[in-house]
Amino acid sequence: MRHQNRLLAALSEADGALLGPHLEAIDLPLGHVLVEPAAEIPYAIFIDTGLCSMVSTLDQGGRIEVGLVGRDGMATPALLLGTDTIPYQLFMQVAGHGHRIAVPALRDAVKASASLRTLFLRYVQTFLVQVAQTAIANAGAPAEERLARWLLMYHDRQDGDDLSVTHEFLSIMLGVRRPTVTVAIHTLEGAGLIRARRGRIRVLSRARLEEAAGQTYGPAETEYERLIGPLRRSEDSPA
Amino acid sequence: MRHQNRLLAALSEADGALLGPHLEAIDLPLGHVLVEPAAEIPYAIFIDTGLCSMVSTLDQGGRIEVGLVGRDGMATPALLLGTDTIPYQLFMQVAGHGHRIAVPALRDAVKASASLRTLFLRYVQTFLVQVAQTAIANAGAPAEERLARWLLMYHDRQDGDDLSVTHEFLSIMLGVRRPTVTVAIHTLEGAGLIRARRGRIRVLSRARLEEAAGQTYGPAETEYERLIGPLRRSEDSPA
DNA sequence: GTTGCTTTGTTCGGTTGCGGACGGTTCCGC
DNA sequence: GCGGAACCGTCCGCAACCGAACAAAGCAAC
Numbered sequence: 001m002r003h004q005n006r007l008l009a010a011l012s013e014a015d016g017a018l019l020g021p022h023l024e025a026i027d028l029p030l031g032h033v034l035v036e037p038a039a040e041i042p043y044a045i046f047i048d049t050g051l052c053s054m055v056s057t058l059d060q061g062g063r064i065e066v067g068l069v070g071r072d073g074m075a076t077p078a079l080l081l082g083t084d085t086i087p088y089q090l091f092m093q094v095a096g097h098g099h100r101i102a103v104p105a106l107r108d109a110v111k112a113s114a115s116l117r118t119l120f121l122r123y124v125q126t127f128l129v130q131v132a133q134t135a136i137a138n139a140g141a142p143a144e145e146r147l148a149r150w151l152l153m154y155h156d157r158q159d160g161d162d163l164s165v166t167h168e169f170l171s172i173m174l175g176v177r178r179p180t181v182t183v184a185i186h187t188l189e190g191a192g193l194i195r196a197r198r199g200r201i202r203v204l205s206r207a208r209l210e211e212a213a214g215q216t217y218g219p220a221e222t223e224y225e226r227l228i229g230p231l232r233r234s235e236d237s238p239a
Numbered sequence: 240m241r242h243q244n245r246l247l248a249a250l251s252e253a254d255g256a257l258l259g260p261h262l263e264a265i266d267l268p269l270g271h272v273l274v275e276p277a278a279e280i281p282y283a284i285f286i287d288t289g290l291c292s293m294v295s296t297l298d299q300g301g302r303i304e305v306g307l308v309g310r311d312g313m314a315t316p317a318l319l320l321g322t323d324t325i326p327y328q329l330f331m332q333v334a335g336h337g338h339r340i341a342v343p344a345l346r347d348a349v350k351a352s353a354s355l356r357t358l359f360l361r362y363v364q365t366f367l368v369q370v371a372q373t374a375i376a377n378a379g380a381p382a383e384e385r386l387a388r389w390l391l392m393y394h395d396r397q398d399g400d401d402l403s404v405t406h407e408f409l410s411i412m413l414g415v416r417r418p419t420v421t422v423a424i425h426t427l428e429g430a431g432l433i434r435a436r437r438g439r440i441r442v443l444s445r446a447r448l449e450e451a452a453g454q455t456y457g458p459a460e461t462e463y464e465r466l467i468g469p470l471r472r473s474e475d476s477p478a
Numbered sequence: 479g480t481t482g483c484t485t486t487g488t489t490c491g492g493t494t495g496c497g498g499a500c501g502g503t504t505c506c507g508c
Numbered sequence: 509g510c511g512g513a514a515c516c517g518t519c520c521g522c523a524a525c526c527g528a529a530c531a532a533a534g535c536a537a538c
């Protein structure tokens with residue numbers, strides 16, 4: 001069976017054989033914490049379905065998202081950069097499943113295969129750009145653009161056009177108030193880009209959503225397609 | 240002579256011998272552009288003195304900073320991640336000098352030495368955290384905290400307590416208006432944390448500046464000291 | 479179909495920072 | 509010592525967003 005995870009799917013046969021024996025299928029329920037800040041990380045996780053957020057937990061109890069991982073990559077990229085801990089939390093934001101591999105086994109494989117190393121480091125690059133785009137989006141882009149960007153990033157990482165999110169959740173991810181999210185959703189919905197229902201948002205037009213996201217969306221995804229391969233499986237939904 | 244650049248200084252003797260012959264001293268004048276977006280990058284640059292910003296250039300002509308490199312690292316980390324181009328611009332924000340190495344020579348050295356690879360990838364990790372902290376700071380932290388963070392980051396990367404910056408420049412780096420910078424500087428100065436003169440800011444108390452920066456400052460620097468070594472050379476200025 | 483919880487819609491006043499502009503000051507070159 | 513440029517301080521009206529709160533609507537369980 002072909003892996004749903006894009007990174008695993010992109011492996012050469014030899015690299016696949018190197019990792020395969022160490023991969024273990026796991027469930028990733030909603031809210032499951034993959035990594036706690038400063039805690040040693042035992043497994044790298046390749047997500048097949050679902051979404052995982054990397055967030056900073058603030059003293060005041062709030063959380064701010066800095067990165068998003070889905071079937072495009074692994075959690076956490078930092079494991080490839082010589083560290084077993086990170087100062088952020090990783091948790092499942094949309095339930096799904098994936099495969100895990102013990103960190104020592106991952107390290108051995110990466111040490112043994114230059115092509116594997118190259119592929120994984122390229123993913124790190126796309127992730128770095130994604131975080132940089134988050135920084136850019138957070139610097140002044142209006143809530144509506146940030147919302148559009150986030151919806152697109154979610155959309156990129158799953159099949160179909162229905163996204164499961166509440167306003168409350170989006171408000172945390174975007175670092176804004178919930179009413180701000182409500183207003184932004186109405187605007188996008190009024191323009192016909194999405195259709196919002198209780199706990200669910202349907203993407204009606206990716207193309208126009210990308211316009212709405214402005215420059216906050218694009219660079220990370222371009223980088224991914226350039227360095228690794230197609231991000232979305234299916235065709236774009238019609239404009 | 241011991242390298243001023245922290246990464247080069249941290250090299251083992253063998254790794255130093257590997258890179259040394261390929262290093263070429265260069266001047267880095269103010270405003271010098273090291274990397275243009277999407278343009279192929281011929282050299283990796285290890286900065287000895289001065290400061291280099293990684294910025295996103297917006298359509299409207301504005302620029303937003305996503306990362307800062309000084310004697311702590313190299314420009315650009317992305318070269319270690321299997322790409323020869325990045326979607327951002329790198330330019331010298333404070334003049335200085337450094338050493339450059341042609342990318343193929345860098346790649347050869349990194350391929351040949353696992354310890355070199357490890358060290359450099361650890362630097363990538365610290366840079367990734369720095370960018371993540373930028374995202375966090377940009378998400379709602381008031382201008383004053385962001386200013387404090389930026390001053391500390393500059394201070395970390397040079398000797399002495401005098402920083403050469405104008406309000407105008409800071410406003411670009413922080414993504415706020417110049418008057419907002421002026422007000423924030425007055426606040427910090429009023430509290431006795433800094434002393435501002437025309438085109439110059441003197442750090443009077445690092446410790447209290449770190450307080451003022453809140454949670455925006457710290458994680459990236461902790462990560463650096465944990466993975467690589469001391470960031471600042473000299474002792475902290477008295478509180 | 480009623481109860482209770484979750485999610486969504488809306489309101490109010492207040493604050494921060496924006497865009498733009500103007501005047502004052504320091505510094506540099508001549 | 510003078511002129512000009514760069515830099516700093518301040519003001520205005522305005523828009524976005526915040527914090528808090530409350531009301532309505534969808535959904536689920538019984």
